[in-house]
Amino acid sequence: MIDQRIYEMFCEIGRDLYEGNMISSHGGNLSVRLGDRVVIKRRGAQLGRLKPHDLIETRLDKNDSGVALASTELLVHRTVYLNTPALAICHCHPRTAIAFSLSRDELVPIDNEASYLLKKVPVVTEEFASGTPQMAHKVAEALKNYKIIMLRGHGSFATGQTLDEAFHWSSTLEESCQIELAVKQINEPFIEYRKMSESYNKF
Amino acid sequence: MPFVKLYANLRKLAGTKEVPITEATIGAVLNELVKRNPPLEDVILENGRLRPHIVVTLNGHNVIDFNMQVSEQDVIAIFPPIAGG
Amino acid sequence: MAGWSEKILDIDLSKKTYKTYPLDMEMARLFIGGRGLGARLLWEMVGPEVDPLSPENVLIFTNGPLTGTGYQTSNRFSVSTKSPLTGTVLDANSGGFWGMQFKKAGYDVMIVRGKAERPVWIEIKNDEITFHDASELWGMRVFAVTQKLGQNNNKRNVLCIGPAGENLSRIASIMNDRERALARGGPGAVMGSKNLKAVVVEGKERPAINDPERFKFLLYETRKLLAASPLTSQALPEFGTVVLMNIMNNIGALATRNHQQTQFEGAEAISGEELTEKYLVKNASCWACPIGCTRISKTEKVEGEGPEFESTWAFGAQCGIDDLPAIIEANTLCNDLGLDTISAGSTIACAMELSEKGYMDSDLRFGRADQLAPTIEAMAYRKDVGADLADGSLRLATKYGHTELSMSAKGMEMPAYDPRGMQGQGLLYATSNRGGCHMRGNMVGPEVLGLPKMIDRFQVQGKSSFVILHQNVSAAIDSLVVCKFTNMGVSDEYFARVLSSVTGIQYDTGELTRVGERVWNLERMYNLREGFTRKDDTLPPRLLNDAPTDGPSKGWVVQLEPMLKEYYRGRGWDENGVPKPKKLADLGLAGL
Numbered sequence: 056m057i058d059q060r061i062y063e064m065f066c067e068i069g070r071d072l073y074e075g076n077m078i079s080s081h082g083g084n085l086s087v088r089l090g091d092r093v094v095i096k097r098r099g100a101q102l103g104r105l106k107p108h109d110l111i112e113t114r115l116d117k118n119d120s121g122v123a124l125a126s127t128e129l130l131v132h133r134t135v136y137l138n139t140p141a142l143a144i145c146h147c148h149p150r151t152a153i154a155f156s157l158s159r160d161e162l163v164p165i166d167n168e169a170s171y172l173l174k175k176v177p178v179v180t181e182e183f184a185s186g187t188p189q190m191a192h193k194v195a196e197a198l199k200n201y202k203i204i205m206l207r208g209h210g211s212f213a214t215g216q217t218l219d220e221a222f223h224w225s226s227t228l229e230e231s232c233q234i235e236l237a238v239k240q241i242n243e244p245f246i247e248y249r250k251m252s253e254s255y256n257k258f
Numbered sequence: 259m260p261f262v263k264l265y266a267n268l269r270k271l272a273g274t275k276e277v278p279i280t281e282a283t284i285g286a287v288l289n290e291l292v293k294r295n296p297p298l299e300d301v302i303l304e305n306g307r308l309r310p311h312i313v314v315t316l317n318g319h320n321v322i323d324f325n326m327q328v329s330e331q332d333v334i335a336i337f338p339p340i341a342g343g
Numbered sequence: 344m345a346g347w348s349e350k351i352l353d354i355d356l357s358k359k360t361y362k363t364y365p366l367d368m369e370m371a372r373l374f375i376g377g378r379g380l381g382a383r384l385l386w387e388m389v390g391p392e393v394d395p396l397s398p399e400n401v402l403i404f405t406n407g408p409l410t411g412t413g414y415q416t417s418n419r420f421s422v423s424t425k426s427p428l429t430g431t432v433l434d435a436n437s438g439g440f441w442g443m444q445f446k447k448a449g450y451d452v453m454i455v456r457g458k459a460e461r462p463v464w465i466e467i468k469n470d471e472i473t474f475h476d477a478s479e480l481w482g483m484r485v486f487a488v489t490q491k492l493g494q495n496n497n498k499r500n501v502l503c504i505g506p507a508g509e510n511l512s513r514i515a516s517i518m519n520d521r522e523r524a525l526a527r528g529g530p531g532a533v534m535g536s537k538n539l540k541a542v543v544v545e546g547k548e549r550p551a552i553n554d555p556e557r558f559k560f561l562l563y564e565t566r567k568l569l570a571a572s573p574l575t576s577q578a579l580p581e582f583g584t585v586v587l588m589n590i591m592n593n594i595g596a597l598a599t600r601n602h603q604q605t606q607f608e609g610a611e612a613i614s615g616e617e618l619t620e621k622y623l624v625k626n627a628s629c630w631a632c633p634i635g636c637t638r639i640s641k642t643e644k645v646e647g648e649g650p651e652f653e654s655t656w657a658f659g660a661q662c663g664i665d666d667l668p669a670i671i672e673a674n675t676l677c678n679d680l681g682l683d684t685i686s687a688g689s690t691i692a693c694a695m696e697l698s699e700k701g702y703m704d705s706d707l708r709f710g711r712a713d714q715l716a717p718t719i720e721a722m723a724y725r726k727d728v729g730a731d732l733a734d735g736s737l738r739l740a741t742k743y744g745h746t747e748l749s750m751s752a753k754g755m756e757m758p759a760y761d762p763r764g765m766q767g768q769g770l771l772y773a774t775s776n777r778g779g780c781h782m783r784g785n786m787v788g789p790e791v792l793g794l795p796k797m798i799d800r801f802q803v804q805g806k807s808s809f810v811i812l813h814q815n816v817s818a819a820i821d822s823l824v825v826c827k828f829t830n831m832g833v834s835d836e837y838f839a840r841v842l843s844s845v846t847g848i849q850y851d852t853g854e855l856t857r858v859g860e861r862v863w864n865l866e867r868m869y870n871l872r873e874g875f876t877r878k879d880d881t882l883p884p885r886l887l888n889d890a891p892t893d894g895p896s897k898g899w900v901v902q903l904e905p906m907l908k909e910y911y912r913g914r915g916w917d918e919n920g921v922p923k924p925k926k927l928a929d930l931g932l933a934g935l
Binding site for chain 2: 572573574575577578579581582583584585586587589590593594595615616636651652653781782785787788791792793794797799800827828831894895896
Binding site for chain 3: 216
């Protein structure tokens with residue numbers, strides 16, 4: 056039985072992701088690590104309107120009951136948990152960030168908040184479909200160094216100690232990309248306000 | 259009457275340790291508190307929501323839902339960001 | 344290689360000789376420095392046959408690659424030894440200036456073995472090591488010795504023991520820079536058993552940095568982050584650590600009167616707010632620290648550093664005492680005598696309960712502020728009632744037939760947080776490798792303060808993941824070595840980046856946490872080799888069976904069993920808490 060408080064956390068953040076235009080009706084995924092187990096959304100469930108039976112709990116290192124129903128991205132989540140200190144993962148489809156990921160190899164925020172919180176977000180390309188070992192490995196490798204990364208044309212993966220934290224990085228990234236888009240539209244010369252600014256790109 | 263207890267630098271900002279406020283919910287109590295003590299607003303709230311790391315408790319229990327009802331004898335405590343160990 | 348001096352100084356007090364040899368750099372890469380490196384060396388040097396207070400035990404002083412570099416809070420160092428209090432692996436860690444000076448002397452590690460025939464003190468000026476006669480210093484208190492040996496913060500730093508260490512009190516600390524302490528687990532007694540009164544260092548070498556440009560940028564970033572965080576820029580400097588008193592009391596997790604209650608009616612009187620308003624003279628800070636949480640307080644009788652939250656609690660709430668000046672004086676007295684404040688306070692509280700219940704014949708009573716100073720004095724000299732208290736609460740309570748009244752885990756007194764109101768903290772105490780300690784992965788962040796995010800403090804399911812992560816991260820930070828408070832403004836990934844820029848070896852956040860996990864498992868293996876078992880991963884019965892009858896934690900006991908089961912599995916250990924061969928192999932610890 057999944058703890059009521061964990062279920063509520065999934066519901067709240069799932070709904071916020073949907074209402075914040077960070078996912079489509081059936082897109083995205085959330086998971087948390089509980090010791091040697093993982094709680095993850097069931098395949099096909101809608102994050103914006105989760106029901107108690109939409110959450111699946113399975114072992115971290117191997118399959119057990121219920122795993123057939125788990126999201127196709129379970130492998131990615133497991134691989135990330137086994138290779139990083141993460142205790143929660145938020146995977147969503149932030150639209151502006153996805154748009155930028157199509158033409159850039161890294162997203163370097165220009166606004167103050169994201170500069171501090173995220174520093175730099177690498178974009179990972181993976182030709183294989185969602186849920187393959189190759190993709191899982193690439194995502195996990197990238198998340199060893201960054202708390203959030205973009206999968207080109209697909210979406211973001213963010214880690215944290217809590218879902219709330221992983222959600223924080225995700226929404227910060229999307230906000231930052233929207234700001235950058237607006238800056239592009241305004242199209243006026245950029246006034247650098249960060250000291251040692253030349254160092255930011257190579258951090 | 260329910261009391262709001264303030265700690266650390268909130269005391270200096272509000273000029274008091276305790277404020278009695280009668281309102282129905284925690285959210286309403288907080289709004290009334292910053293209305294009466296404007297210097298607190300920037301420290302506690304950000305766009306109408308609690309700032310990060312501000313801890314609010316109702317009778318020692320963490321407040322998560324700001325629609326929680328407040329009744330007589332209740333004590334609400336507000337802590338600014340603090341750390342230690 | 345930048346970051347490490349690659350040199351070990353190995354001193355044999357029995358022969359009054361020393362030698363130097365290179366540090367094994369593969370070992371350094373795996374365990375970094377500080378606590379990790381100390382545990383690794385101790386594993387080889389001190390086996391289960393060694394009595395902690397015999398000449399065969401060793402003191403291993405270590406610094407880390409970041410120590411002395413000038414990175415924020417890079418002032419820390421640690422000492423590893425087998426604990427005379429708990430019999431477990433021990434490392435105690437301290438700030439101030441001595442660690443930075445020790446690094447500048449050109450060593451990563453200083454091993455002290457054997458026992459001097461007569462009291463000695465050692466002077467280190469890079470390659471020049473001198474043994475001095477200390478008969479004149481023996482018996483002197485910490486402040487006097489520190490001054491006499493020429494303490495000068497940025498040039499010459501003194502580390503020493505006080506009378507408590509000389510008298511082999513098992514809760515004696517080693518003091519450095521006058522009022523900084525390697526406090527817990529009784530390292531002062533080990534130093535006393537070796538007839539070593541003091542170690543004075545003057546260093547000339549500047550630690551090398553692999554990528555100065557990247558390092559400089561990280562310094563700049565860290566400075567900004569520490570200034571931007573309300574915790575490191577306001578809360579800690581303004582109120583010090585004792586600001587926690589009110590919140591812990593408010594939520595009903597402030598251990599009171601030897602853990603008989605979880606709230607203290609006198610909390611406000613001993614709070615950080617009260618200290619700041621009435622007794623604070625000024626702030627101070629350790630070397631290279633922009634935070635400055637150190638308090639300099641003054642009463643009619645004394646002026647000195649502190650008191651920290653834990654010390655204030657130990658002599659305050661735990662003893663039922665709400666007299667802040669008396670607490671400040673007790674704290675200063677412990678520093679001067681070289682006693683661990685947490686253990687000293689909690690042992691006095693244990694004696695108070697034993698006496699009130701009539702199990703022990705003494706006039707110690709809860710709330711008696713006037714009894715603090717005389718009792719502490721007696722403990723350091725093993726006089727009168729102090730003879731019973733000098734070795735901590737477990738030995739005291741056992742002597743009087745009530746072991747259950749010692750508020751300790753593995754024999755080390757627990758700090759202020761009552762785990763009945765913080766389930767994760769309970770698991771932390773029970774599994775901590777050096778006993779009841781909050782510095783092994785404090786859960787006060789996530790469970791009480793919302794750092795980085797708030798989690799339910801009463802929740803049991805899933806708690807072990809947080810505890811495991813915090814334990815691993817703490818072990819990594821203790822191996823760098825930097826101050827854990829930096830971590831409140833700067834996330835772990837910065838530490839990985841700084842470590843990479845200093846050493847030239849690429850560490851990512853995951854790898855750094857893995858170093859912590861490696862250290863944790865090694866320490867576990869050490870304790871298992873000493874004969875500790877699953878049965879020792881426990882808490883006093885009071886916390887497991889007696890729920891508070893009022894306050895916000897009313898009705899709660901520590902749900903240890905389910906958490907412990909989940910914890911063992913999450914750690915990759917078997918149901919008896921023994922690391923599985925696969926886990927050890929994964930961590931590069933195969934063959935232990």
